[in-house]
Amino acid sequence: xxxxxxxxxxxxxxxxxxxxxxxxxLGIQFGFALQGGFMSRIFQTLGASKDEIPILWLAAPLTxxxxxxxxxxxxxxxxxxKLGRRRPYFLLGAILSSLALFFVPHSPALWIAxxxxxxxxxxINISMEPFRALVADKLPDSQRSYGFVVQTLIxxxxxxxxxxxxxxxxxxxxxxxxxxxxxxxxxxxxxLIGSIVFLGSVLYTIFTTKEYPPEDLESFKKNNExxxxxxxxxxxxxxxxxxxxxxxxxxxxxxxxSWFAFFTMWSFATPAITEHVFHTTDTTSAAxxxxxxxxxxxxxxxxxxSMVYALLLAFISSRVKINRKYLHMFSLIVGGIGFLSIYxxxxxxxxxxxxxxxxxxxxxxxxxxxxxxxxGIDSKKMGVYxxxxxxxxxIPQIIAAIGGINVTYKLLFGExxxxxxxxxxxxxxxxxxxxxxxxxxKAIKD
Numbered sequence: 001x002x003x004x005x006x007x008x009x010x011x012x013x014x015x016x017x018x019x020x021x022x023x024x025x026l027g028i029q030f031g032f033a034l035q036g037g038f039m040s041r042i043f044q045t046l047g048a049s050k051d052e053i054p055i056l057w058l059a060a061p062l063t064x065x066x067x068x069x070x071x072x073x074x075x076x077x078x079x080x081x082k083l084g085r086r087r088p089y090f091l092l093g094a095i096l097s098s099l100a101l102f103f104v105p106h107s108p109a110l111w112i113a114x115x116x117x118x119x120x121x122x123x124i125n126i127s128m129e130p131f132r133a134l135v136a137d138k139l140p141d142s143q144r145s146y147g148f149v150v151q152t153l154i155x156x157x158x159x160x161x162x163x164x165x166x167x168x169x170x171x172x173x174x175x176x177x178x179x180x181x182x183x184x185x186x187x188x189x190x191x192l193i194g195s196i197v198f199l200g201s202v203l204y205t206i207f208t209t210k211e212y213p214p215e216d217l218e219s220f221k222k223n224n225e226x227x228x229x230x231x232x233x234x235x236x237x238x239x240x241x242x243x244x245x246x247x248x249x250x251x252x253x254x255x256x257x258s259w260f261a262f263f264t265m266w267s268f269a270t271p272a273i274t275e276h277v278f279h280t281t282d283t284t285s286a287a288x289x290x291x292x293x294x295x296x297x298x299x300x301x302x303x304x305x306s307m308v309y310a311l312l313l314a315f316i317s318s319r320v321k322i323n324r325k326y327l328h329m330f331s332l333i334v335g336g337i338g339f340l341s342i343y344x345x346x347x348x349x350x351x352x353x354x355x356x357x358x359x360x361x362x363x364x365x366x367x368x369x370x371x372x373x374x375x376g377i378d379s380k381k382m383g384v385y386x387x388x389x390x391x392x393x394x395i396p397q398i399i400a401a402i403g404g405i406n407v408t409y410k411l412l413f414g415e416x417x418x419x420x421x422x423x424x425x426x427x428x429x430x431x432x433x434x435x436x437x438x439x440x441x442k443a444i445k446d
Contacts, residue, residue: 159303335361
């Protein structure tokens, strides 16, 4: 057993050690990218109208709201001699996610697809939050930004590949057309590949990464026994929510507007772009399915750019101190401009430029807030605090899903569905400016 504990001074890790401990995020992002890029297409194919799409997405943030704090709390209190603290949750989530990914595109009815989205998102969350906490568990403060940026690099790779999978398998000969109410083979094969990659990448992290035990294992076990029970668990989780650090609340404002923007994109990018740029709405037509594949490719562009941007940030943050606050502000505003530009696009290839801006924001969203937060919270509660922090991700998505998108874009812009992406752009710029609220010097400076 390692003589390093969670509370002692941790040694610096090499790039490849950080890569191994974060590699499972490749599979997690395959799941998220396939979900984010193609669930609206699945819903439309199964008969959903454009206005119904956000409410069908409600399952995703609701499961995050419930699952993330609970999994974070449980993983803080877990120690298994073979799997450690976070890895048991990686494994459970990966198995469930892989099964859900396989079955989603085979849904025979809209309500089944919505239910499977619920299962898929809950399962992804079981794996994801412990991965965030693992970076803080394993790395000293001086490597936190670097660690989250490497994680973002892997996420970017996963986003780019997974978003392009239906297009790739179509090029390899899979059918991209199907009868009404049925998903084409290109989508089914893409989700099958995603299920295999999800489980395989998480297993790679489990086999290549060891965790540090609690400093006093006997005391750790005794404390868990003393506070055991459902009532105590609920009380402690709500107590942590009520007494969350001020830094978390300020960063939460930034997160709120950031994730409102991205949920809007995931919900409406396919119907908005296929209608506004490609002028097609018939889900049984070759034109629509080709356009929908192209939308996946454009969303893959934001994954590719986020990968390159994360690589750049990893290089910089490993050598010099960075100002996380202003870097995040800049990145979000660039992404907002990217969203706003989509309305004016006449040539489809130019959408790659718009989504490149979105990719810069995405890379920062997946790294800078977590790096800032982890510098200002109790390391012994890293899991539960990371789970609570994600309330600021799921609450804006819930608000968006129950009418926030439909009401706001029509009120501010007009009836055309393309205006949803204009709303996303405005929200991301507000998120960027909200960084002025963050004043904690330890969180700002790496």
